[in-house]
Amino acid sequence: MTALGRAWNGARELTVELHRRTPDDPETVRALAYTELIGTPAVGDRVLLNTNALKAGLGTGGYAHVIALPDALPEDRTTPGHVVKARYTPMQTMVLAADEEASPHRDALATADDIGGMPVVTADLHSALPAILAGVHAGGPNLRVAYVMTDGGALPAWFSRTLDGLAPLLAGTVTTGQTFGGDLEATNVHTGLLAARHALRADVAIVTQGPGNLGTGTTWGFSGTSTGEAVNATAALGGRPVGALRLSDADARDRHLGISHHSLTAYGRVALAPADLVLPGELPKDLEDRVREQLPALGRHRVVRVASEGLDAALRALPVGLSTMGRGLDADHAYFLTSAAAGRYAAGLATGGEAR
Incomplete structure (x- = not known):
């Protein structure tokens, strides 16, 4: 990762230099990291990317998405919730539902x-x-x-x-x-x-x-x-x-x-x-x-x-x-x-x- 871009709640834009597999691959791509899932990226970190939306040219989802920072894994999350979202995918995450026992609501x-x-x-x-x-x-x-x-x-x-x-x-x-x-x-x-x-x-x-x-x-x-x-x-x-x-x-x-x-x-x-x-x-x-x-x-x-x-x-x-x-x-x-x-x-x- 060569540069940090804009940041907003839960997300950070990155510029990532690719290990190009074909001459048609770009040298760099714009990527998006969800910091709650993968941790806080820093310049120089290696990143594992999913480039499907970027290659498809999707107007809304046209980022490469950061799957992980292999050398800077986040701390294990401790949440009182037991509800799983994005279920049975590599990015599944545990959340506290508003009506669970541990919720203040x-x-x-x-x-x-x-x-x-x-x-x-x-x-x-x-x-x-x-x-x-x-x-x-x-x-x-x-x-x-x-x-x-x-x-x-x-x-x-x-x-x-x-x-x-x-x-x-x-x-x-x-x-x-x-x-x-x-x-x-x-x-x-x-x-x-x-x-x-x-x-x-x-x-x-x-x-x-x-x-x-x-x-x-x-x-x-x-x-x-x-x-x-x-x-x-x-x-x-x-x-x-x-x-x-x-x-x-x-x-x-x-x-x-x-x-x-x-x-x-x-x-x-x-x-x-x-x-x-x-x-x-x-x-x-x-x-x-x-x-x-x-x-x-x-x-x-x-x-x-x-x-x-x-x-x-x-x-x-x-x-x-x-x-x-x-x-x-x-x-x-x-x-x-x-x-x-x-x-x-x-x-x-x-x-x-x-x-x-």
């Missing part, structure tokens, strides 16, 4: 069975998280907001620089399923929502997958089907599901224009419980026309319109940049505005009314 969660009507905003992509959060705080600046991270994308919460930048605005992060590295750990989305409500004392929760998502371009072949499952979990626990639609007039792919087929499948087919699906009060005419044609596929849900005044300013005031599929706020304004509108609507529910 055990008493609050041992008998918890509902979330008391808490609004829960569900979304397909991690890029919606900051926009939803901006909308919540635009509608209720003092509301406590928890992020519940599902395992359709990145498994370590540490991978997300966006999440690191949003930390001061969040009551905390709960990592669920195979994800790990949040302020609290949970076994599944149900216990994640219970932890958000009863341990983090959230007024509103946001549920999305971590950075990156898997999609094959088919009706069912994408990791965001978990959005519909989160709606069902919210309803089962007595919460109020609020759907942030994946909506765009900038995506070059027809299946994502207007309401993305991801949202049409997740809400229209996977979500069996009704949710409030939020749209901004005004959309560009061509986009509005396409959306109106698509709405019948979401028939079991209630579509609500929320005024968008002030939301653009709230989005621009965020402490993190906005980007979805490489497009920023101005390039895909409708996407981020729709997510912010869902956040504003949830804030209205949490404060005793409905934002319109």
Whole structure:
């Protein structure tokens, strides 16, 4: 390892000189180390890398990932928890679940069975998280907001620089399923929502997958089907599901224009419980026309319109940049505005009314 780069919660960028196996191999690569798993790297350390994502040219995961520092192994971790995440892989890690016996939240969660009507905003992509959060705080600046991270994308919460930048605005992060590295750990989305409500004392929760998502371009072949499952979990626990639609007039792919087929499948087919699906009060005419044609596929849900005044300013005031599929706020304004509108609507529910 020849140089240290940026650092944020749980992660460190490195520059690594490769032992090249073919003339096509680069001389150096950018790598990412999760310090909680492999220890603290130093210049000169040998590193063992996984380069699959880098070679595949993945836009989100395009790092080489550090598997180990062979000459500087970390101390054995001592954790009171017995829950294993990234199970049965070489990187599996032990965590303390929020509802385990050794957890300080055990008493609050041992008998918890509902979330008391808490609004829960569900979304397909991690890029919606900051926009939803901006909308919540635009509608209720003092509301406590928890992020519940599902395992359709990145498994370590540490991978997300966006999440690191949003930390001061969040009551905390709960990592669920195979994800790990949040302020609290949970076994599944149900216990994640219970932890958000009863341990983090959230007024509103946001549920999305971590950075990156898997999609094959088919009706069912994408990791965001978990959005519909989160709606069902919210309803089962007595919460109020609020759907942030994946909506765009900038995506070059027809299946994502207007309401993305991801949202049409997740809400229209996977979500069996009704949710409030939020749209901004005004959309560009061509986009509005396409959306109106698509709405019948979401028939079991209630579509609500929320005024968008002030939301653009709230989005621009965020402490993190906005980007979805490489497009920023101005390039895909409708996407981020729709997510912010869902956040504003949830804030209205949490404060005793409905934002319109």
